[in-house]
Structures are given as structure tokens and as C-alpha cells.
Amino acid sequence: MTIHTEPLKSVSDIERTTLMTFLPGRIAAVFGGRRWRSLAPLAVLVVLCLLIAIANPNFIELRNLVRLANSAAVPLTLAMGLTFIILMGSIDLSVEGTLSVSAMVVVLLAANDSNGNDYGWWAVLAAIVAGTAMGFVSGLVQTMLRIPSFMATLGMWFIGLGLSVYMLGGSAIRLNDASIRDLALTRFLGLPLAVWVATGAFLLAAVIQYHTKLGRHILAIGGDEDVAKLSGVNVVRVRVTAFALAGFFFGIAGVLAAAQLGQSHAVIGDGRLFAAVTAVVVGGTALTGGEGGVVNTLIGVLIVTVLANGMILLGISPYIQQTVQGLMIIAAVALSLDRVRLRIVK
Amino acid sequence: MKDRTSLTLSGAVSRRTLMMGATAGMAALAMPKVLRAQEKPTLVTSIRSLSNPYHAVWKTGAEAYAKWAGLEHVTLVSEGNSEKGIADIKAMLAKTGGNMVLNSDPNDTPDARPIVEACAKAGAYVVTQWNKPADLHPKDFNPNYVSHIEFDGIASGKTIAEILFKTIGGKGGIVALGGLISTTAAIERKKGLDAALAANPDIKLLDFQVANWKSTEAFDLMGNLLTRFGDDIKGIWAANDDMGSGALEALRAENLAGKVPIVGVDGIKTAVDAVRTGEFACTVTSDPFWQGGMGLAIGYNAKIGKFDPVKEPPEHREFYGKAVLISHDNVEEYYKTNVDAKPEIDWNDLWGRVTGAIRT
Numbered sequence: 263m264t265i266h267t268e269p270l271k272s273v274s275d276i277e278r279t280t281l282m283t284f285l286p287g288r289i290a291a292v293f294g295g296r297r298w299r300s301l302a303p304l305a306v307l308v309v310l311c312l313l314i315a316i317a318n319p320n321f322i323e324l325r326n327l328v329r330l331a332n333s334a335a336v337p338l339t340l341a342m343g344l345t346f347i348i349l350m351g352s353i354d355l356s357v358e359g360t361l362s363v364s365a366m367v368v369v370l371l372a373a374n375d376s377n378g379n380d381y382g383w384w385a386v387l388a389a390i391v392a393g394t395a396m397g398f399v400s401g402l403v404q405t406m407l408r409i410p411s412f413m414a415t416l417g418m419w420f421i422g423l424g425l426s427v428y429m430l431g432g433s434a435i436r437l438n439d440a441s442i443r444d445l446a447l448t449r450f451l452g453l454p455l456a457v458w459v460a461t462g463a464f465l466l467a468a469v470i471q472y473h474t475k476l477g478r479h480i481l482a483i484g485g486d487e488d489v490a491k492l493s494g495v496n497v498v499r500v501r502v503t504a505f506a507l508a509g510f511f512f513g514i515a516g517v518l519a520a521a522q523l524g525q526s527h528a529v530i531g532d533g534r535l536f537a538a539v540t541a542v543v544v545g546g547t548a549l550t551g552g553e554g555g556v557v558n559t560l561i562g563v564l565i566v567t568v569l570a571n572g573m574i575l576l577g578i579s580p581y582i583q584q585t586v587q588g589l590m591i592i593a594a595v596a597l598s599l600d601r602v603r604l605r606i607v608k
Numbered sequence: 609m610k611d612r613t614s615l616t617l618s619g620a621v622s623r624r625t626l627m628m629g630a631t632a633g634m635a636a637l638a639m640p641k642v643l644r645a646q647e648k649p650t651l652v653t654s655i656r657s658l659s660n661p662y663h664a665v666w667k668t669g670a671e672a673y674a675k676w677a678g679l680e681h682v683t684l685v686s687e688g689n690s691e692k693g694i695a696d697i698k699a700m701l702a703k704t705g706g707n708m709v710l711n712s713d714p715n716d717t718p719d720a721r722p723i724v725e726a727c728a729k730a731g732a733y734v735v736t737q738w739n740k741p742a743d744l745h746p747k748d749f750n751p752n753y754v755s756h757i758e759f760d761g762i763a764s765g766k767t768i769a770e771i772l773f774k775t776i777g778g779k780g781g782i783v784a785l786g787g788l789i790s791t792t793a794a795i796e797r798k799k800g801l802d803a804a805l806a807a808n809p810d811i812k813l814l815d816f817q818v819a820n821w822k823s824t825e826a827f828d829l830m831g832n833l834l835t836r837f838g839d840d841i842k843g844i845w846a847a848n849d850d851m852g853s854g855a856l857e858a859l860r861a862e863n864l865a866g867k868v869p870i871v872g873v874d875g876i877k878t879a880v881d882a883v884r885t886g887e888f889a890c891t892v893t894s895d896p897f898w899q900g901g902m903g904l905a906i907g908y909n910a911k912i913g914k915f916d917p918v919k920e921p922p923e924h925r926e927f928y929g930k931a932v933l934i935s936h937d938n939v940e941e942y943y944k945t946n947v948d949a950k951p952e953i954d955w956n957d958l959w960g961r962v963t964g965a966i967r968t
Contacts, residue, residue: 318836326835332861333828433661434823434850434878446861454861523823524857525878532822574832580818581789 302597303546303561310565314572321575324452331453332446334567335460336518338560340538342467343397343511345559346504348542349471351484351551352411354508356400357538358531359422364393364516366426369526372439376431382439389520390513396422397509401502411505419535426528434527437520445521456518463514467556470507480504484551540587541566544594565594649733649911650704651681651904654697654712654723656688661876662896663713668950669900670711676901676955677908690715694722706730709911711903714739728752733911735903742968746925751917754910757903758966759894760928761793765800765847768871768890770808771935772843775869775889779810780842783833785819785826785855787847794821797847797873814840821847823854830858846872849879849891856887875934880947883939890935897951898961899929905955915958923965930961 315321340357347354370377371385379385396418403414437443445455471477479500482490491497515534520526545562547554569590573583653670655663667683674681682700686693693715700708710727712734714720720740727734728749737757746753772782784801787794798816805813814837819826826846833841846852852872859865866887872879875893882888910917917925934942945951954960 320835320838323835329831329835333831431664433664434853434876436878436881446857519824522857522861523827523854524860525823525853527823529822530824532824533820534824570828571832571835574815574817574829575836577815577836580786580816 300546303544303558303565303594306544306594306597307561307565307568310568310572314568314575318575321572326571328453328457330564330567330571331457332522333571334563335454335456336515336522337534337537337541337567338460338563339463339511339515339518340534341541341559341563342463342556343508343515344538344542345467345547345554345556346471346480347411347508348539348547348549349480349484349551349554350501350504351487351549352404352501353539353549354397354400354415354505355412355535356396356415356418356422356509357512357535359419359426360393360396360509360512361516361519361531361534362426362526362528363396363422364389364513365520365526365530366429366528367392368442368517368520369435369437370429372437372442374438375436376433380439382441385439386442386517389517390510393513393516394506394510397512398502398506400509401505404505405498405501423528423531426526430526430528434525436525442517442521443524445518446524456522459514459518463511464556464560467511471556476500476503476507481552481555484553486552537566540591544591546594562594565590647707648679649908650700650708651677651679651908652684652697652700652708652710653681653900653904654684654686654693654710654714656686656693656713656715658685662874666713666896666900669897669902669953670904671900672897672950672953673901673904673955677905679908681904686715688715690719694719694726697723698726701726701730701732704732706732708732709904709907710734711737711900711907713737713899717741720744724749724753733907735907737899737903746917747922751910754907754917755924756926756966757899757929758927759931760963761796762800762803763928763963764873764892764931765797766804767800767892767931767933768873769801769804769845771890771933772845772869772871773804773808773811776811776842778808781812781814781837781840782843782845783814783837783841784816784845785829785847785851786816787818787821787851789818794818794847801845819846819851819854821850823850823857826851826854827858830855831861834858834862834864841868843889844868844870846870848872849874849876849888852888852891853878853882856882875932877947880934880939880943883934883936884943886936890933892931892933894929895932895951897946898953901953901955902958902961906958909958923962924959926966927962928964928966930963 320326340361344354344357368385368389371379371381371388373380400415400418403409403417404411445459448455450458479490479495482493482495483497483500487497519530523530541562542559543549543562544565545554545558545560547558569587573586578586651670651674653667655666658664658667670683671681684693684696684700686696697710697712710732712723714723714736717739718741720736721744724734724736724744731752733752733754735755735757740756746756786798805811815833817829817833819829844852844855846855849872852870856865856870859868866885869889870887871889872891875891879888879891883891909915
């Protein structure tokens with residue numbers, strides 16, 4: 263939110279007046295300039311909250327806000343990692359695979375109902391290391407073998423999933439370590455520890471993006487990789503580091519997911535990839551890279567979570583919930599990005 | 609055949625012995641089918657994957673029967689790939705010359721037809737479970753297509769609903785978590801719930817939501833449902849145990865585990881454990897151990913002529929099996945005989961779990 267990088271693409275006057283861009287231009291004029299637009303996701307979130315609260319006052323109950331925070335914990339941690347990748351203009355599809363590896367490692371090394379291990383918090387550390395390692399390999403595959411991130415991480419997704427299926431023998435294994443389960447069950451200042459961990463992940467991500475060289479380089483690569491390279495950015499190193507960083511966040515999310523569900527099975531990550539990408543994009547980070555950031559993602563995650571919560575509170579039929587979700591995604595993205603400036607839409 | 613293997617292993621082989629061995633091998637291959645049919649048939653299990661607990665137990669049941677009957681047993685895994693599933697079965701038919709008994713859980717509904725046709729052509733005996741097209745009938749492939757077995761989703765959904773209603777004292781509000789909207793099992797189990805609700809007017813269905821069979825989705829949904837209905841929720845009906853266990857963890861995070869009973873279907877270990885601790889009121893299972901063993905037993909007994917499929921009544925050819933209910937009353941015994949030890953099943957009781965012909 264605090265950083266605006268002007269897109270380097272220029273648009274000629276002739277293009278602006280063509281019929282195709284006339285309508286979006288009008289809409290943009292009505293709603294005002296970039297300033298308003300960068301606040302659009304926040305406005306969507308506020309309006310959404312107001313509407314749901316009017317329809318069902320239970321929504322603003324403290325208990326419900328705690329539940330909202332709790333169900334946002336895992337998606338937020340995941341989306342923090344994914345934001346950096348999308349900011350670079352790449353994509354990381356290995357979310358579900360990495361998450362399931364991390365959840366598998368923590369469950370198999372901590373006290374469980376399948377083997378005799380009981381390494382306590384070392385298991386958590388090992389799980390996060392495993393997640394980071396998966397991301398690191400994704401980065402290496404992409405930069406060294408020069409395979410697009412889409413394919414490289416798709417491969418890592420299946421490798422991770424296969425690894426978990428093999429190690430877990432296809433069944434669900436229970437996590438019996440009480441201190442790790444406390445992440446989900448113990449509360450500090452009224453919020454489950456998982457929420458504090460997710461908040462910590464957000465702060466860490468914010469510091470990395472806004473106050474480190476790595477954060478600025480990631481943004482620069484997303485803006486224009488050639489320009490970044492010419493300016494002396496070590497693109498390979500930044501890319502590998504960013505993927506490892508994403509894996510680190512996925513690893514934490516895996517531990518949280520295992521703690522919340524009290525078990526791990528190979529498909530623990532199912533549906534998480536789509537939810538995370540949705541949150542990042544709805545928050546206003548462009549899939550083309552170079553625009554947006556972790557604060558946008560925080561708002562995106564909250565929009566998605568509030569929407570899911572709200573649809574249940576409003577009693578919307580499960581048969582049309584997905585449709586509503588789809589409409590919300592299109593609306594949020596249409597509002598938050600300056601479509602007129604895009605010369606090419608693909 | 610054995611001679612050939614030993615020859616190749618022995619290293620020093622004269623041309624003469626090689627020729628003799630080769631001739632013997634050729635003769636073995638050329639032996640007519642009739643002669644080979646006198647050998648014991650091979651038992652073949654064809655399932656989707658070994659990465660889910662359900663099919664893993666299925667395989668142990670099949671192996672237990674093969675051991676009991678003293679027969680050779682092979683497991684084919686399709687990994688969710690219909691073409692691979694069918695091709696593997698055809699390869700086994702070629703290898704055994706049709707002298708085999710197949711117990712198959714076809715990967716997808718249309719797969720059953722090519723599988724049955726290939727078996728009938730090769731003279732093998734086949735039993736299918738769960739999936740077959742509605743217009744494919746065992747009686748059209750006499751005697752090779754022996755039986756088709758399914759489990760009645762309506763009955764399962766109804767049974768667990770009734771137990772849930774009884775547990776909460778016959779009145780109050782419940783919420784229901786359904787499976788993937790388009791699947792047969794999800795539709796049938798919900799029908800069973802609806803039937804039970806119609807018979808119990810004091811029970812109110814507060815909301816029916818879909819968690820797509822997954823514990824993770826059920827976990828988030830349950831939190832939201834608690835906000836909407838709070839203490840009005842007296843019980844939770846889940847269309848499978850995995851969603852039930854996700855709901856259970858959501859309750860646990862709010863200190864409600866054990867206070868709001870849950871029911872589910874499948875009999876996975878987490879659910880059985882939860883029945884023991886009183887957090888689940890019950891679960892039902894189709895008993896994959898029985899499915900894995902008995903499917904082979906029915907096919908094998910038809911093959912060796914213990915019974916003639918043609919003369920069996922329709923409810924032995926296409927039937928619903930009896931689901932096993934695991935509730936507070938029998939969970940300790942179930943645990944002792946099914947989790948701590950391998951279950952004991954009377955493999956001679958072929959039709960003991962028939963509950964009726966499949967609805968058309």
C-alpha cells in the first residue's frame with residue numbers, strides 16, 4: 263500500500279479513445295484515480311462486513327471475530343509466501359504439496375499414533391525446514407534448469423503429494439503431542455496461538471517486503487526483469503531465495519493445519535492453492551507481478567474468509583455459494599486494478 | 609516352465625540341454641486350455657489405490673481369504689486410471705489363460721462393462737462392487753459374471769441419523785455436512801437423512817452445508833455454523849467420517865468436543881477412536897475387509913461349482929451388503945476384533961450379509 267511502482271508500459275492517446283477502452287475509462291473516471299483504486303479491496307472488505315453485520319448481528323460478536331481470525335490463520339500464512347512469488351510475476355503451484363509434506367513431517371516426528379517418535383518442537387522445526395527445502399528446490403529447478411515456475415512448481419506439488427502419500431501409507435495419522443496441539447487449542451488474549459503465529463508471519467513478511475533489499479528486488483523483478491537485471495539485481499539469487507521463503511511460510515502453515523486438525527493425511531492441503539491465489543489476487547496483487555504486496559494480501563485473505571463466514575451466516579444455499587464466490591472475485595479484481603493501463607490482456 | 613528358469617540360471621549350458629529345455633518350454637506353452645484349467649485358479653483383486661485406508665483394508669481381507677483357501681492372490685492397482693485398470697486385468701487374463709477369479713472395485717462406472725466382457729470371453733469368474741452401469745447385469749453374462757455388490761447409502765444415512773436423534777433425546781436442532789454434491793453416495797446418504805427427519809418432527813435441521821468429503825473444509829464450516837446457531841446445535845450429522853472428524857476438531861477448539869455428538873459413515877480409525885471416547889455417537893462401515901475377501905469367495909465358489917450362478921435368486925446376483933454399525937454399545941468389541949486383531953469372518957457364509965436386491 264505504501265509503495266507504488268508506476269507501470270512502465272505507456273499507453274498512447276489513440277488507444278485510449280478506442281471503443282474497447284472507452285467504457286473502462288469512463289468507469290475509472292467516475293471512481294477517481296489510483297489513490298481510490300488502491301483502497302478498493304479495503305472498501306470491499308468494509309462494505310462486506312457492514313452488509314453481513316446488518317443482515318445478521320451475530321457477525322460482530324466477539325466469538326465470531328475470534329473464529330474468523332482462526333480460520334484465516336492458515337490461509338494468511340500460506341498467502342504471505344505466495345505473495346512474494348506472485349509479486350515476481352511467477353506462480354507457485356506447490357502450495358498443497360509443500361503444505362502436506364510439512365504436515366506429514368511434523369506428525370510423524372512428534373508423538374503420534376503410528377510410530378514411537380516424540381521429538382516435540384524439533385518436529386516443528388524439521389517441518390519448517392522441509393517446507394523451506396521444497397521451496398529452495400523449486401527455485402533451483404526454475405533458475406538452473408530454466409523451467410517456467412508454473413511447470414517447476416507443478417512438478418514439486420506432485421512430488422510433495424507423492425512423498426506424503428508414501429510416508430503416511432495412505433491413512434490419516436493422529437497428532438498426539440499436546441504442546442503442538444496447543445497451537446490450536448490454547449488461547450492468549452482470547453485468540454488461539456495459531457492466530458498469533460499467523461500475525462507473526464504477516465509482520466515478518468511485511469518487514470521483508472518493505473524494509474529489506476530482498477523485498478525491493480522481488481518487486482523490481484516483477485516490474486521488469488530485464489531492467490532489474492541491468493540495474494545489477496542478481497535475479498537468480500533473488501528468485502531462489504524468494505521460493506525458499508515461500509516454502510518457509512508454507513511449512514509454518516503445514517504445522518498450523520496439522521495442529522488445528524489434530525491429524526495429517528496426504529490431502530490435508532486440498533483446495534488450499536486456489537484459496538491462497540484467490541486471496542492474493544482479490545487483495546489487489548497483480549498476477550503479472552510488480553504491483554501489490556503483503557498488506558493487500560492480508561485484506562484479500564480477510565475478504566475471502568469473511569465471505570465464507572458471511573454466506574453461512576446469511577444462510578445462502580451451498581448449491582450457489584461457489585457462484586457468489588466467483589462473482590466476488592471478478593468484482594474485486596475489476597475494481598482494484600487499473601485495467602485501462604493494461605495494453606494487453608491475456 | 610520351471611526347467612527353463614533353472615537352465616538360464618545354471619550358467620554352463622550345453623546346446624543339447626538348451627534344446628531340450630526349450631522344447632519342454634514350448635510344449636508347456638502349447639498345452640491346451642483344458643489341461644491348465646485343472647490347476648488352481650488365481651485370485652485377482654483390482655482396486656483403485658493403496659493410498660487410502662479403505663482399499664488398504666480391502667487388500668488385507670483379500671489376502672486373508674486367499675490364505676484361508678490356499679490359493680495364489682494378486683492385487684492390481686489402477687491408481688485412479690481406468691485404462692490402466694482395464695489393461696492390467698486383460699494382462700492377467702492372458703497370463704492365467706482365463707483361469708482366474710476377479711473381485712473388482714471398478715475405478716469408474718463405465719469401466720465395469722469392458723472388465724466383465726473381457727472376463728466372460730476368457731472364461732474367468734468376476735464379482736464387481738460399488739460401480740457398474742445400470743443396464744449391465746450379471747444375468748446377461750452367465751455364468752461368468754457372478755455377482756455385483758453395493759451398500760445402501762440411504763440406509764446408512766438413515767441409520768446414523770436415527771442414532772444421532774436418539775442420542776440427543778429425540779428433539780432439538782442439528783446441522784448436516786454433506787459430501788460432494790454430484791456424487792451418488794452424497795445424494796443417497798442425504799436422502800436417508802431426509803427420511804429420518806420426516807419421521808422425527810421434533811428434530812430440526814438448522815442447516816445443510818457441503819464440505820466436499822474433506823475434514824479441512826468441515827473444520828472451517830463448523831466454526832461458521834457455530835456462530836450462526838451457537839448452542840442451538842445439539843448434534844452433527846456428517847456424510848462421512850473425515851468431515852465428521854473435521855467438525856470434531858472445530859468443536860474441540862471451542863471446548864465443545866464430547867458435548868455435541870457427531871455421527872458419520874465409513875468407520876475410519878479416527879472415528880472409531882472418537883466413538884470410544886464418546887465424541888462420536890456412531891459410524892457405519894461397509895467393512896472393506898469383508899468386501900475384499902467375500903468378493904473373491906463368491907467368485908471362487910461359483911468357479912469350482914459349489915453353486916451355479918444361473919440358479920441363484922436375483923438378490924444373490926445384485927445385492928446390497930449389510931453395513932456394520934459401530935456405536936457406543938459395540939465399539940470395544942469392534943476395536944478388539946477389527947483394530948487390535950484381524951477380523952474373523954466365516955468365508956463359507958457367502959450370502960449372510962445380503963440385505964436385498966439393488967433398487968433399479
